[in-house]
Amino acid sequence: MADGAMANLAKSAAADQARDEALRWFDELRDPLRRYLMCTGASPADADEAVQESFLRLYQHLKKSGDLLNLRGWVFQVARNYLRDERKSARRQRSVPLDEAMERDGRLADPRGSPEHCVLGDERTRRLRAAIEKLPAEQRECMPLRASGLRYREIAAVLGINISSVGALVRRAMARLSEELA
Amino acid sequence: MSEAWDLPEGECARAHGMLAQFVDDELAAGQATWLRGHLEACAECRVLLAGFVEIDSELTGWGQQLGLQNPPAAGAREQLAARMASIPIRRRAVRWMPAVAAAIAAALVLAAIAPPRKAPAVNRAGNQIDAPFVEIPYLPPLDPRENSMIVRMNIRVATLIAVGYRVTADPEEIVPAPMCWWVKTDARMRCACFPASSGMEQETSL
Numbered sequence: 099m100a101d102g103a104m105a106n107l108a109k110s111a112a113a114d115q116a117r118d119e120a121l122r123w124f125d126e127l128r129d130p131l132r133r134y135l136m137c138t139g140a141s142p143a144d145a146d147e148a149v150q151e152s153f154l155r156l157y158q159h160l161k162k163s164g165d166l167l168n169l170r171g172w173v174f175q176v177a178r179n180y181l182r183d184e185r186k187s188a189r190r191q192r193s194v195p196l197d198e199a200m201e202r203d204g205r206l207a208d209p210r211g212s213p214e215h216c217v218l219g220d221e222r223t224r225r226l227r228a229a230i231e232k233l234p235a236e237q238r239e240c241m242p243l244r245a246s247g248l249r250y251r252e253i254a255a256v257l258g259i260n261i262s263s264v265g266a267l268v269r270r271a272m273a274r275l276s277e278e279l280a
Numbered sequence: 281m282s283e284a285w286d287l288p289e290g291e292c293a294r295a296h297g298m299l300a301q302f303v304d305d306e307l308a309a310g311q312a313t314w315l316r317g318h319l320e321a322c323a324e325c326r327v328l329l330a331g332f333v334e335i336d337s338e339l340t341g342w343g344q345q346l347g348l349q350n351p352p353a354a355g356a357r358e359q360l361a362a363r364m365a366s367i368p369i370r371r372r373a374v375r376w377m378p379a380v381a382a383a384i385a386a387a388l389v390l391a392a393i394a395p396p397r398k399a400p401a402v403n404r405a406g407n408q409i410d411a412p413f414v415e416i417p418y419l420p421p422l423d424p425r426e427n428s429m430i431v432r433m434n435i436r437v438a439t440l441i442a443v444g445y446r447v448t449a450d451p452e453e454i455v456p457a458p459m460c461w462w463v464k465t466d467a468r469m470r471c472a473c474f475p476a477s478s479g480m481e482q483e484t485s486l
Contacts, residue, residue, distance in 0.1 A: 129347055
């Protein structure tokens with residue numbers, strides 16, 4: 099009985115520690131994670147929901163003493179997978195694919211519309227997004243991560259590749275974008 | 281410009297590989313110095329860097345603008361903390377039934393795989409040994425002068441009879457018996473048993 103009580107006490111302490119740690123990561127990563135998700139075409143509401151789910155899963159991961167290596171990359175991948183699964187789900191379709199978002203932006207003319215509309219209405223940004231859509235998948239993945247504010251070293255961690263590979267991907271992507279936007 | 285992006289060779293290739301970290305100001309001091317020197321000498325790489333920085337600025341500006349114009353919902357942190365708190369912590373519970381079931385299952389498995397019982401052994405005197413004597417691995421004593429000990433053990437009467445004791449009790453009865461174990465000079469372990477019911481003693485060796 100005493101062993102059980104001690105074990106329960108230890109579990110409570112571990113849960114508290116996991117919660118504090120998850121909230122600390124939330125404070126650090128929420129903004130870049132939201133930006134990343136929105137750059138991949140998620141609506142702000144979907145981005146907020148994906149952020150909540152990602153950090154809830156991080157909390158449970160930490161509570162179970164999961165792997166602590168590259169938690170930044172872990173969180174981004176969880177959020178990305180969550181959004182992908184939600185998009186696949188037929189139950190909800192609030193997430194908007196990038197091309198649809200761009201099409202919709204073209205139709206919206208009211209400057210007092212959503213804040214997102216104001217951004218997407220910018221011609222140069224639209225061209226940039228269109229150019230990114232044409233990139234090969236692995237190059238395209240780097241771009242929203244960079245737009246979210248991550249450093250290239252951090253992008254390498256999120257994608258699980260080394261910094262020199264990121265450098266090569268980005269250089270090729272930049273070359274294509276530069277040609278598209280010239 | 282496209283020529284500058286393509287087909288990097290030699291030093292230019294090395295420079296291109298450093299651009300991402302250079303933009304983030306994360307190159308080691310020596311590498312940064314080398315790259316600056318190369319950029320001063322190489323017009324193509326300067327053009328490349330300028331293009332890189334331009335697109336990079338647009339990318340980061342795009343993300344920042346999205347974030348500024350779509351601020352996160354108020355109270356998101358508190359909401360997250362509340363959701364974390366609502367997840368129950370699994371308490372450790374006493375689960376007798378699974379433990380008992382596991383013990384029974386283990387016993388059944390052991391019974392099923394246990395080897396068949398061997399034919400009863402016979403001692404030198406020709407008596408049947410119903411139960412084997414105690415098997416004790418030989419352990420050399422730490423000190424030759426401290427090589428004996430007395431242990432009180434429960435011994436089946438049949439076993440005592442089998443090794444030569446004259447015991448009148450029921451052979452199936454188990455009796456407590458002090459036993460003296462020692463190692464003789466030939467390094468073999470021996471024991472003497474003193475069944476309380478018999479008052480006899482006899483030496484046997486293992």
